[in-house]
Amino acid sequence: MARVKRPVTIRDLVVKTNNSNISSLGGIVAKINEIIRNPNAQASDLMTVIETDPPLCAKVLRRANSAVYALRQEVKSIRHAIVILGFNTVRELALNLKVGEVFDNGVVHKKYERRELWKHSLAVAMTAKNILQMELKAQGDDIYPVALLHDIGSIVLDEFEPDKFTEVLDIYEQDNTLMEWDIEKKIFGFDHSAVGQALLKEWKLPFDFVDAVAYHHKPFLSKVPNSKTPYILFIADYLCHNTGPQFFSYNDVHHKFEQALEKLGLEEKAIRLIAEDTWQAVYKLEEEGLLF
Amino acid sequence: MKNEVDILKEENEILKIKLRHVQNLASVVELEHKKDLENHLSVLLELEDANSELEKIKKNLEYTVQEKVEEVSEMAQILIKTNLELEGLLKDAKQASVAKSEFLANMSHEIRTPLNGLLGMADLLAETNLDIEQKDFVETMILSGKSLLEIINDILDFSKIEAGQLKIEKVEIDIKVIANGVLRLMQSKADERQNTLKLEFDDNIDNLLIGDPVRIQQILINLIGNAIKFTENGYINLSIERLETNNDTNSLLFKVSDTGIGIAAENVKKIFEQFSQEEGSTTRKFGGTGLGLSITKQLIELMDGKINVVSEKGHGAEFFFVLNFEKSTMIKEVAQVAKEVAQVAKEVAQVAESITVLLVEDNKINQKLAKKILEKQNCIVEIANNGREAVEAFQKNKYNIIFMDCQMPVMDGFEATATIRKLDGGNEQLIVALTANAMDGDKEICLAAGMDKFLAKPIKKQAIIDILTSINK
Structure with missing residues (x-):
């Protein structure tokens, strides 16, 4: 007699995640974010955050000394790396390497691979940042970590409910007129953006982060007034899904994409130029084996 | 045409x-660079701060290290100096102590030799025909002389222990025989003060053990003598008990208890100290050197024991100590047979023919004394005054035994012995050394010089009888 199992809740998944090695992600991201937001923060604060995670510290140093930056001198400390590469570069490097850890393994599905999801996440983050900087002349500091984490909910579903997640992917493969997150809602009762929202909230990340992840498919529902972040995240995500490093393609939200562009006063052609340049960079990283 | 224009327009737009x-991007990057520069500046400032802090710490450290080095080297010098001084003092003290003990040992010797002469002659005098008054004088003389000898023996023992010259012998002993002997010896003293002497002997004690008979006897004599001295009209009890019976080692508890005047609690510890009796007046009242208990204590400690006393003023005292003795491997029966054989031999000796003796001795009194003792044992005694006379006598006559003093003018005993050994028949000659040096080691020197046996002076009647008995065998 099969026991009737209570359907899994978002809360169950959050608790499971916090008891797994994914949980160390939250602390690091929160700390790095604090540094970005605190005007008095110094290079040494970033240094401290990175150095308290020895494997991350080693990864950052290894990457700093890799061919990508082609430095003439060997970087021996995080402090040194910040001086040579710049604060933002080191910060992004640390975020990439830390968040990437979670995507750097797992099942290979016919249509899905965690590594592919990571490539997508990285592309979304870089695209979003570049849009902010090149079109809106803003720093883009905040959007980068949010974009990296926007699909973290999928990782959680895959990690703790692999059978059901595979079921979602199978259904999506047979009928790609459906939105992937709609299938999730059917199977789980919620989708990966809701899981990501709960998780970021649990990790005590800022409310606008949580909000952007929650509404990255539906930016018009964002609860943060005047925030551009959900829109840019949505725009970058949409572009990547459709023509860039994609995970799924979603077609029938094109009108929303146009609305979002209009809302921010952006021009699709200009955005696509930015996106395509960015993706070239991502593909280059992939070729050189530097995604993780 | 229109197409080209469109394309150019399009390209122009893209370029724009x-x-x-x-x-x-440039403006954003400029901002970013500004931030980095700020960061670099703060890093530089931090580094500078850290550097000056380091400099400070380094200076402090250098200063402190220098100070410490100076302090330590100063202390080391003082220590070296003190050490040298201490070494000097220690050397002086050791030399002084050795000199003192040697002096005491030698002095007591020098005193013992004439005293023995006096005592020996007095003994002989007592055996002549004397009237009652004369006999009384002689007996008093003997008594006083014996007391003096006892005191001198105590001092000699004590200085030997102090000089580290006293060694504990390991021979076969029979504790019961020793205890009975001591009791027999002390009986007359006990009688003098109307004391009853008793021995309680545990039958579990093995007959033959390994120990130093002389020192055990000395300990028991000291303790019983002490008990007699402070008890009148009472009981003195010697008890020897085996503590456990499941081992080859005999762990024996010795107890000497009396019903005498006892010791006040506050003085119990003091009584084992050198030159101390319970109080000054005790010495005047009861006599003694105050060395007896101290020697006893040290002798027991030399045998790995520890003496204790339980006492109460007016209610007697009990001295007790535990000594461990190895069991002798010799079988009891053998010892018994040997004893019987010795007894028979002794009896035979007394009826044997005259023994010829050459007595080599420079001291006239000792000559006289030894001669008397020997003659009483049926010996024909000839005298030689020194080694050379002894050698000459040996060449003329044959002797059953030669008693040879060691220290003599003209030719000493060692040289004389060596000379005789080289002469015809010299190898077979029985030569018994007489030596006044009672220190351990003399025996070895005598035997090494070629002498057969060894007798410590003062010459005792029994020792001479034993030797004579052994040659009669």
Whole structure:
């Protein structure tokens, strides 16, 4: 007699995640974010955050000394790396390497691979940042970590409910007129953006982060007034899904994409130029084996 | 045409967009660089701060280290100096102590030799025909002389222990025989003070053990003598008990208890100290050197024991100590047979023919004394005054035994012995050394010089009888 199992809740998944090695992600991201937001923060604060995670510290140093930056001198400390590469570069490097850890393994599905999801996440983050900087002349500091984490909910579903997640992917493969997150809602009762929202909230990340992840498919529902972040995240995500490093393609939200562009006063052609340049960079990283 | 224009227009538009992007990026990057510069500056400042802090710490450290080095080297010098002084003092003290003990040992010797002469002659005098008054004088003389000898023996023992010259012998002993002997010896003293002497002997004690008979006897004599001295009209009890019976080692508890005047609690510890009796007046009242208990204590400690006393003023005292003795491997029966054989031999000796003796001795009194003792044992005694006379006598006559003093003028005993050994028949000659040096080691020197046996002076009647008995066998 099969026991009737209570359907899994978002809360169950959050608790499971916090008891797994994914949980160390939250602390690091929160700390790095604090540094970005605190005007008095110094290079040494970033240094401290990175150095308290020895494997991350080693990864950052290894990457700093890799061919990508082609430095003439060997970087021996995080402090040194910040001086040579710049604060933002080191910060992004640390975020990439830390968040990437979670995507750097797992099942290979016919249509899905965690590594592919990571490539997508990285592309979304870089695209979003570049849009902010090149079109809106803003720093883009905040959007980068949010974009990296926007699909973290999928990782959680895959990690703790692999059978059901595979079921979602199978259904999506047979009928790609459906939105992937709609299938999730059917199977789980919620989708990966809701899981990501709960998780970021649990990790005590800022409310606008949580909000952007929650509404990255539906930016018009964002609860943060005047925030551009959900829109840019949505725009970058949409572009990547459709023509860039994609995970799924979603077609029938094109009108929303146009609305979002209009809302921010952006021009699709200009955005696509930015996106395509960015993706070239991502593909280059992939070729050189530097995604993780 | 229109197409080309459109394419150019399109390209122009893209270039415009790209230009905008580059310009925007430049301003963002400028800001970023500004931030980095600020960061670099703060890092530099931090480094500078850290550097000056380091400099400070380094200076402090150098200063402190220098100070410590100076302090330590100063202390080391003082220590070296003190050490040298201490070494000097220690050397002086050791030399003084050795000199003192040697002096005491030698002095007691020098005193013992004439005293023995006096005592020996007095003994002989007592055996002549004397009237009652004369007999009384002689007996008093003997008594006083014996007391003096006892005191001198105590001092000699004590200085030997102090000089580290006293060694504990390991021979076969029978504790019961020793205890009975001591009791027999002390009986007359006990009688003098109307004391009853008793022995309680545990039958579990093995007959033959390994120990130093002389020192055990001395300990028991000291303790019983002490008990007699402080008890009148009472009981003195010697008890020897085996503590456990499941081992080859005999762990024996010795107890000497009396019903005498006892010791006040506050003085119990003091009584084992040198030159101390319970109080000054005790010495005047009861006599003694105050060395007896101290020697006893040290002798027991030399045998790995520890003496204790339980006492109460007016209610007697009990001295007790535990000594461990190895069991002798010799079988009891053998010892018994040997004893019987010795007894028979002794009896035979007394009826044997005259023994010829050459007595080599420079001291006239000792000559006389030894001669008397020997003659009483049926010996024909000839005298030689020194080694050379002894050698000459040996060449003329044959002797059953030669008693040879060691220290003599003209030719000493060692040389004389060596000379005789080289002469015809000299190897077979029985030569018994007489030596006044009672220190351990003399025996070895005598035997090494070629002498057969060894007798410590003062010459005792029994020792001479034993030797004579052994040659009669």
